[in-house]
Amino acid sequence: MNLTNQTFARSLLAATVVLAAHSGFDAVAGNLKPLPENVTFTEHVAPILFQNCTRCHRPGEAAPFALQNFQDAQKRGKQIAEVTAKKFMPPWHAEHGDVEFSNERRLTDDQIALLGAWHKQGMKEGDQAKLPTPPKFTEGWQIGKPDLIVKMPEPFEVAAEGKDIYWNFVLPLNLTEGKWVRALEFRPTARGVVHHSLYYLDTAGDARKFDERDPMPGYNGMNRSNRQFESLGGWAVGGEPMLLPAELAYRFPTNSDLVLQTHFHPNGKVDHETSTVGIYFADKAPTRKFMTLQLPPLFGRLSGMDIPAGATNYAVKDSFTMPIDVEAFSVTPHAHYLARTFQLTATLPDGKQLTILKISNWDFNWQEDCAFKNRLKLPKGTRLDSIITYDNSAENPNNPTSPPKRVKWGPMSTDEMAAITLSVIPARDEELDGLRTAKRTHNIDLFIDRALEDTKKRxxxxxxKATFDKNANGKIDPEERPGLRAFLEASGKLKGIEGGF
Ligand code: HEC
Structure with a gap:
């Protein structure tokens, strides 16, 4: 699983010489190592490809062609030089901030220069004896043999044309005893059309009931956010399975069903999806608890997103102050096509600022989980600030709509979402409820902010306002909020709002 530590160490070095990469693949900046006179496949290129490319560029994996040997590389030497210089490959979008990622996919500038030079020098094969051993991958499963394999009971047909499809599939686990789970690995059969799949755990049998309403496999996932289920993360194009840190696990009770909510993007030919999921059990109960914090929460549903057609720099912001000491261990951005940049910063109680996540060239096709190399301590009082920006102009090459139209929050890939999800472990288990309460309060406050703006419900x-805006300043001030929150909670209007993320 962890092929990436070495790449990672090399990328740290590269952080100081980033500028070279922008000036094209034959640029040699002052800080780069001098290039060898005779760049060859076996000595210089193969180690880079084996370490950074072959895991996707081999039969049965995500990439459209193999990069496993000299012939493969020679056929595409120019393209390899170009896509690596532009940092289009290997795909990885998080920049270097103050957190190091253990699963980062990134070449050093020296490696990029070598690939460029190899192409320029005529792509020589070199001495066979210098060829490193090609990497061995576990066939099918990336993190070894799963403890339990579940499969969709019947294939789902994806039409050649038409709108994006969101569909839910119920995979009964038939557990005879409760289990602790450290990882799930998703294997799609229709790689060309499966965009992503979110995993949920249903312990109440609800999903089965939804499924039984019609004879089709699964049930429509549009407008259904699966908030009543426990979220277990997911897989997206380019994603790799992630093991939870050793001391953590998800609880799977005996009556659990796994629910996959899969997003299909028709690509011109009919395809059939029969997803398989490998489940990896933990040997023992977890010793620590964890939780996710999303900024903004609920994938932006309460953020009032309303992006005018033509807007080039529409921002969605959120802030959250940590009520307890925690350690963060991963961060995951999410949005659709129009997003351009992501940033999550932490301002520690002593005023020190840390950049946790920074992306300046978001690509919808690569939804990457960024796992921290080291736990990041965020003491009580740390303020988290997120900002995600969107470009809804015709100049944005990723804009799926031409001419651009007004875009709001929603589940279709032509709608938008906003979220940066941080996974955290509380320093003291018994304080977890304090964090849950703060999160819930934050969600309710956003709900109140939106409700106050609702012109249709004047x-x-x-x-x-008459009841709760005591000082009649037209706003619900912090000291006026507890009363209104309690009122809303009692009213039952907050279903799905308080708990979710
Ligand atoms: C995480 C998986 C992954 C890794 C790692 C990866 N690729 Fe790719 N690569 C893809 C996918 C998927 C595509 C096709 C989709 C696309 O163009 O975005 C692709 C496309 C390409 C293309 C064609 C680009 C084009 O414009 O059509 C080249 C060339 C390429 N990769 C080279 C590389 C090289 C060189 C490396 C290593 C330095 C690498 N890739 C690492 C998944 C990967």
Whole structure:
């Protein structure tokens, strides 16, 4: 699983010489190592490809062609030089901030220069004896043999044309005893059309009931956010399975069903999906608890996103102050096509600022989980600030709509979402409830902010203000919020809002 530590160490070095990469593949900046006079496949190129490319560029994996030997590389030497110089390959979008990622896919500038020079010098094979041993991958499963393999009971047909499809599939686990789970690995059969799949655990049998309403496999996932289920992360194009840190695990009770919510993007020919999921059990119960914090919460549903057609720099922001000491261990950005940049910063109680995540060239096709190399301590009082920006102009080459139209929050890939999800372990288990409460309060406050803006429900808004805006300043101030929050909680209007993320 962890092929990446070496790459990672090399990329640290590269952080100081990033500028070279922008000036094209034959640039040689001052900080780069001098290039060998005779760059060859066996000595210089193969080690780079084996370490950084072959895991996807081999039969049965995500990439459209193999890069496993000299002939493969020679056929595409020019393209390899170009895509690596542009940092299009290997795909990885998080820049270097103050956190190091253990699963980063990135070449050093020296490696990029070598690939460029190899092409320029005519792509020589070199001495066979110098060829490193090609990497061995576990056939099918990336993190070894799963303890339990579950499969969709029947294939789902994806039409050649038409809108994106969100569909839920129920995979009964038939566990005879409760289990602790450290990882799930998703294997799609229709790689060309499966965009992503989110995993949920249903312990109440609800998903089975939804499935039984019609004879089709699974059930429509549109407008259904699966909030009543426990979220277990997911897989997206370019994603790799992630093992939870050793002391953590998900609880799978005996009556659990796994629910996959899969997003299909028709690509011109009919295809059939029969997903398989490998489940990896933990040997023992976890010793620590963890939780995810999402900024903004609920993938931006409460952020009032409303991106005008033509807007080039529409920002969605959120802030959250940590009520307890935690250690963060991973961060995952999510948005659709229009997003351009992501940033998550932490301002520690002593004023020190840390950049946890920074992306300046978001690509919808690569939804990457960034695992921290070292735990990041975020003491009580740390303020997290997220900002995600969107370009809804015709100049954005990723804009799926031409001419651009107004875009709001929603589940279709032509709608938008906003989220940076941080996974955290509380320093003291018993304080976890404090974090849950703060998260819930934050969600309810966003709900209140949106409700106050709702021009269609003017009467209700006036009533809310009359009752709770004691100083009649037109706003619900922090000291006026507890009363309104309690009122809303009692009203039952917050279903799905308090708990979710
Ligand atoms: C995580 C998986 C992954 C890794 C790692 C990866 N690739 Fe790719 N590569 C892909 C996929 C998927 C595509 C096709 C989709 C696309 O173009 O985005 C692709 C496309 C390409 C293309 C064609 C680009 C084009 O414009 O059509 C080249 C060339 C390439 N990769 C080279 C490399 C090289 C060289 C490396 C290593 C330095 C590498 N890739 C690492 C997944 C990967």
């Amino acid at each position: 009467e209700q808004v006036e009533l809310m």
